[in-house]
Amino acid sequence: MSRHHTHRPVGRRSFLALTGGALIGTLAACSPQASSAASAEPAGKLPSGAPPPGTKLSIAVRTTHLQLGPAGLDKDLPFTVSQWPNLSAGPDIIQGFRAHSIDLAVNAGIPPIQARAIDVEAKIVAVQVRNSPSYVFATAPGSDIRSVADFRGRKIGFSQGQAQGVVVLRALKQAGIANKDVELVALPSTQFLTALQSKQVDVAPLGEPTLTKYLTQYGKDGARGVKTDVVDLLTVLWAPNEVLNDRSKVAAVRSFIPLWARGQVWAWENTDEWIDTYYVKDQGVSGEDGKRIVASLRKPQFPVGWDKAIAWEQETADLMAAGGFVPEQDAAELFDRRFEGLAAEAVPAQYRETS
DSSP: OOOOOOOSOOOHHHHHHTTOHHHHHHHHHHOSOOSOOOOOOOOSOOOOSOOOTTOEEEEEOHHHHHHTTTTTOGGGOOSEEEEOOOOOSHHHHHHHHHTTOOSEEEEESHHHHHHHHTTOOEEEEEEEEOOSOOEEEEEOTTOOOOSGGGGTTOEEEEOTTSHHHHHHHHHHHHHTOOGGGSEEEEOOGGGHHHHHHTTSSSEEEEETTHHHHHHHHHGGGTOOEEOOOOOOOEEEEEEEHHHHTSHHHHHHHHHHHHHHHHHHHHHHHOHHHHIIIIIITTTOOOHHHHHHHHHTOOOOBEESSOHHHHHHHHHHHHHHHHTTSSOOOOGGGGBOGGGTTHHHHTSOGGGEEOO
């Protein structure tokens, strides 16, 4: 059987197929329309006041959902959250935007690039930066892989529409390994665990707490983590253009951004409560593992200006385009700079990045 490499462009149909038909049906059921979320470029000054009574948003930001109550921020939410979809993978969020069932979501920097490539128009409205690696390459049980240099000729779990995909491309580039010299197995990241367990792939990037749960179960069978210094810099809030062109909804988005940032700060400053709330009760890891995971993190940072974030996003878009995964893009067009600095203004100075 000849090996199939997925470094060729992935078209709209094949990319969306990665999310699975069941999700498409679920999201379509939430709305009578399932057309593209593409619309005119957002324009006009941001509303300065509270959103009008009756304004509702569907928000796919799991951490904020869990932080608002314990942090005492829920009383400051000036609109109704119609639902908190428990979705986080980029392809799932893009489908939610298309189905008009998600108004605002949190992701890494790559999903907005992928969305633009398949004509789903959306903008980044808030930015958090992480200057330390977020992913570790987990190996299949029994694998002899010890470093990225060993990836040559191996099967690697690859989701081009998610942060994990760019982490793979950056790690290969850093190691001097061409995409054609590995087998990129196209999968959504939600299937990486199963693919590793079944040895469908030799290696795949995992974040916490998934990494800890996987190694706890399969470490005894020879699975291991291969660390790199590849950084996935951006965490972003983003929304479809149609939401940002709705005066009521854009006011709600504006009012949510400070709460999102303050929630991250609360979690950093109240680690014991956050470990119990999120890692133990929501994610199912032990308290000790939760403490170890949190100890490996750095404090949240929100940039005052977005020039560095835009440059990073452009570098990512160029890397994707060079691999033939997306058309060339101007990353600056992915940001709605009307919101620039709002998250940073909402947090104490030690959580702001000014460089």
